[in-house]
Amino acid sequence: MQRNPSQNMVYHDLGIKAAQSLVTIKPRTFIELGEQSLKATREFLSDQLAVKFARRLDLFETLPALMPYIDRGLLGSVRQDYLDWFQRIRDPAVAKEPDNFAATLDFLRHRHHDAVSRTVWGVREILRKNGERLRSGDSDVEAYAAEEQLQHFLTDLFKKYIRFELVMNHYLLARQSGDSTAILNKGSLRDTIGIALDNSTGLCRTRRGFSPNVDVQTSTPAVLTTPTPHFRRPIHYVTQELLKNALRATVESAKYSGNGQASYPSVRLECDATAEGGYMVRVTDRGDGINKEAMDKVWSFLYTTAEFPPDLTYETWKREPKLAGFGCGLPISRLYANFLGGDLTLESTEGKGTQATLTLPPLVIR
Structure with missing residues (x-):
């Protein structure tokens, strides 16, 4: 041309x-x-x-x-x-x-x-x-x-x-x-994680009609309540993605009693300080877990467990609130963790559930 x-x-x-x-x-x-x-x-x-x-x-x-x-x-x-x-x-x-x-x-x-x-x-x-x-x-x-x-x-x-x-x-x-450090949230991790929790359970209720209970635990309460300079966007994004995955797995693996009543075990959300002075966010579900073949693919941008109709267009897809996206949540979350100098790991046993752990070092700002 x-x-x-x-x-x-x-x-x-x-x-x-x-x-x-x-x-x-x-x-x-x-x-x-x-x-x-x-x-x-x-x-x-x-x-x-x-x-x-x-x-x-x-x-x-x-x-x-x-x-x-x-x-x-x-x-x-x-x-x-x-x-x-x-x-x-x-x-x-x-x-x-x-x-x-x-x-x-x-x-x-x-x-x-x-x-x-x-x-x-x-x-x-x-x-x-x-x-x-x-x-x-x-x-x-x-x-x-x-x-x-x-x-x-x-x-x-x-x-x-x-x-x-x-x-x-x-x-x-x-x-x-006028604040040159405005990108750093000066509040507590409880606020950031709480917003992620509200968003993910709200989305689950929108898409599924209800949300399983999320049990929030910590053995070091100060890590949640003490004002800590942190990048809110990455921590919020990763926590919300892990919770969305856990809630979806819990809903889709519901156990039914003899009278047809569904039983949904709680999702556990832990946030604790680490020995190195950083912090850890862990989300555990008791869903069906991830088989070995799928575990080899979860970090790939080319793989998703979400099912799409063959005629679904991008314009239609993007207008819908989604509990399951198109397979980018976990790999993006790991990129965010790496950016902050941390790591995101996944452990899963088929038939028993999945545990996702975000580990972050202390944020050095001086």
Whole structure:
């Protein structure tokens, strides 16, 4: 396709930014940004978002497993979004004017979430509609390589997404409040975990008509009640995902008595301090557990236990409140845990239940 001079300039700029490296965003990054002016943070974000969008576009157009599909369907729309966002963030009127930049960030936060979801749905569509073709190479090695490419692509996509979402929130909160550490919640973990508990049980009641009981336990009450600087978004997200999974497993494995009454064991939610000065959140259910074959796949963005009708469209799916999403909750949760320097582990016994444990180190802010 022949490009006009204006398009040539955009693609030349894209090539330059795609060749640059992204800064690795860590919890410490937010402290460093908090020590800078809002202008410096705006310049950092403007540059790094341009690099991120350019590198993502480059991957769309060079990854063998994606190349045949990038001009149509959901992936085609996502590719166009990234191109539009790159041009928007590179607009001097946006990069240099604080109000325009804040409005652009707010727009990107909302649109970026949808683009990430569309990308996953698009990749799943590729595997569903073209799975046999993808697996019909000269050997199983080629099929494995295609799926490995897509898994790595989605892992990198989400890793960058969750970190840049936090940086964008940091800038907007700091600009609004005048507090350079506004991204850190200064309240107690009980508040953050309590919101996750209310959301997950409320969603279960919406989708299933009721929710099993959740038994909250701690052997170190101070870890819940003492104000502790923490990143609310990651801890809330992970806790809610673990609770949603446990509630769903409990409902779907209900035991019935002779008179037809269902019995639902309580889900246990534990939050305790660790010997290292951090904290642990553990969710335990007594559902049907996860078999070994499924356990090997739960950390993959390409796998889900949720069942979708063949004719279900992305637009219809995204409008519905969901107790089960499309298989990204656990892998995203582990990425959040890794970002905070912690870990997320899963233990399950088929027929007996599952235990998920989030372990986080103390947040070092100095």
